[in-house]
Amino acid sequence: MTLQLSEVHKFRGSEVNFAYLVPSGGIVALDGISSAILNCLERTPLSRESLIEELVAEGHQQQEIEESIDELQDVRAIQMGERVYEPSQALPDDFPLQSIVLNVTNQCNLSCQYCYEFGEDKIATPEGKKKFMDLDTAQASVDYLFAESQGRPSVHLTFFGGETLMNFPLMKQVVTYARQRAAELGRSIEFSLTTNATLLSSTIIEFLAEHGIGVTVSMDGPKEMQDKFRIFANGKGSYDIMKPKVEELIAKHRQRPVGARVTLTSGAMDVKRIYQHLKHELGFHEVAFAPVTTSPDRLYSIGEPGMDSVLAQFCDLADEYLEFALRGEHHGFSNVSDTLAELHQGVNKSLPCGAGLGMVGIGPSGDIAPCHRFVDSDEHVLGNITTGIDQEKRADFLGRGNIDTKYDCHTCWARPLCAGGCHHEAFVRYGDTGHANLHYCDWIRSWTNKCLEIYGTIAEKNPMFLQHFAERKAA
Numbered sequence: 094m095t096l097q098l099s100e101v102h103k104f105r106g107s108e109v110n111f112a113y114l115v116p117s118g119g120i121v122a123l124d125g126i127s128s129a130i131l132n133c134l135e136r137t138p139l140s141r142e143s144l145i146e147e148l149v150a151e152g153h154q155q156q157e158i159e160e161s162i163d164e165l166q167d168v169r170a171i172q173m174g175e176r177v178y179e180p181s182q183a184l185p186d187d188f189p190l191q192s193i194v195l196n197v198t199n200q201c202n203l204s205c206q207y208c209y210e211f212g213e214d215k216i217a218t219p220e221g222k223k224k225f226m227d228l229d230t231a232q233a234s235v236d237y238l239f240a241e242s243q244g245r246p247s248v249h250l251t252f253f254g255g256e257t258l259m260n261f262p263l264m265k266q267v268v269t270y271a272r273q274r275a276a277e278l279g280r281s282i283e284f285s286l287t288t289n290a291t292l293l294s295s296t297i298i299e300f301l302a303e304h305g306i307g308v309t310v311s312m313d314g315p316k317e318m319q320d321k322f323r324i325f326a327n328g329k330g331s332y333d334i335m336k337p338k339v340e341e342l343i344a345k346h347r348q349r350p351v352g353a354r355v356t357l358t359s360g361a362m363d364v365k366r367i368y369q370h371l372k373h374e375l376g377f378h379e380v381a382f383a384p385v386t387t388s389p390d391r392l393y394s395i396g397e398p399g400m401d402s403v404l405a406q407f408c409d410l411a412d413e414y415l416e417f418a419l420r421g422e423h424h425g426f427s428n429v430s431d432t433l434a435e436l437h438q439g440v441n442k443s444l445p446c447g448a449g450l451g452m453v454g455i456g457p458s459g460d461i462a463p464c465h466r467f468v469d470s471d472e473h474v475l476g477n478i479t480t481g482i483d484q485e486k487r488a489d490f491l492g493r494g495n496i497d498t499k500y501d502c503h504t505c506w507a508r509p510l511c512a513g514g515c516h517h518e519a520f521v522r523y524g525d526t527g528h529a530n531l532h533y534c535d536w537i538r539s540w541t542n543k544c545l546e547i548y549g550t551i552a553e554k555n556p557m558f559l560q561h562f563a564e565r566k567a568a
């Protein structure tokens with residue numbers, strides 16, 4: 094029997110080589126002898142004796158070689174015999190809910206052309222359904238969250254839309270009701286809100302601050318970029334309306350960090366300029382970027398050359414993140430911090446996200462969807478808040494989205510983090526939530542590799558910085 098390289102992705106930090114262990118999602122630093130072993134086995138499988146012989150001939154000590162081989166076998170960086178795809182860990186059928194996204198309205202006061210809810214690629218079928226969630230449905234949703242999350246001391250509720258603040262009165266009632274239920278049950282609940290910020294008022298900001306509600310503002314950058322697609326129905330841009338409101342929000346809401354979420358489109362993909370504006374000129378704590386989810390032929394689609402440019406800019410901003418991290422300072426590029434957190438926690442996903450598993454979206458009608466992006470889509474409804482989830486439909490959604498069924502991904506080293514990518518994007522692109530998002534594999538692998546290099550460099554030079562990713566998990 095020969096020793097073989099297991100599924101590892103080698104990368105380099107600053108001065109140290111590392112291996113990303115694909116079947117487990119772990120990372121190990123490689124010393125000279127372990128690097129030499131991996132390099133030998135990368136060239137060809139060898140018997141233990143031949144491997145030792147070859148490395149002794151290169152000048153390594155036999156005892157050190159033997160110890161390193163054992164260690165590398167223990168962490169499964171190398172293995173005896175053929176490499177085979179290891180199925181992901183089976184998830185329990187009664188996986189408890191962790192969070193719900195409450196789409197309190199499917200109405201919006203903006204008409205962003207690229208919107209997945211209202212734009213050309215929309216999958217929602219809201220015709221004839223309630224436009225605003227009522228209190229009974231919202232309370233039933235809160236009850237459902239508590240009932241289906243047994244064993245979890247703390248749960249999470251995200252307010253979403255449409256434009257969420259168009260139903261602010263309901264939001265206030267839900268916070269009061271959910272807090273009261275949590276107290277009765279001896280549990281806790283956290284809230285967050287996603288908004289376009291155009292309807293914020295001093296009263297609303299005070300409410301958000303008083304209740305410690307986390308806020309994410311959807312915003313695409315400085316005026317010329319924000320006003321490209323984030324417009325009112327009359328075509329007027331939204332920047333001038335939202336800017337003072339965002340500034341007031343950031344100034345007054347000190348309880349939780351306020352973040353921005355940017356949709357990158359053909360009209361707004363100057364990543365560094367957007368980051369500079371949102372982080373340093375407006376004062377957001379963190380900025381997350383996501384390329385628009387769309388068919389490739391849309392006007393606002395970024396296209397392949399655009400994605401290359403986005404990647405290059407992400408890498409530059411990631412280098413800036415690294416400089417900050419090495420000084421022990423916070424940097425607000427959350428695409429890096431989110432990936433570093435997953436790497437540090439050894440995440441190894443069988444599903445790309447919690448949709449339909451630990452999280453569901455609930456629409457104004459009370460229909461339950463895998464996540465907020467599927468709300469009001471008849472094709473994807475999993476159940477209703479009055480009757481609960483249809484477990485067959487849920488199992489079908491989760492089964493098709495599982496990495497085990499995505500054969501293209503079985504030889505991909507990035508699968509512990511990617512797991513085939515967003516179910517919603519897969520549906521928009523391929524008409525199947527379970528299809529791997531193969532249009533961005535090279536991009537994902539390049540970006541993941543960059544994050545690994547940053548992780549390795551921080552691990553070498555300022556390991557204490559990584560501690561807060563462990564704390565983030567515990568929180």
Ligand code: SF4
Binds near residue numbers: 499505511534535
């Ligand atoms: S979608 Fe592509 S990058 Fe993601 S796991 Fe599958 S093959 Fe890898």
Ligand code: SF4
Binds near residue numbers: 445446447465466518
């Ligand atoms: S399916 Fe896509 S949009 Fe929905 S939660 Fe998962 S990653 Fe997010």
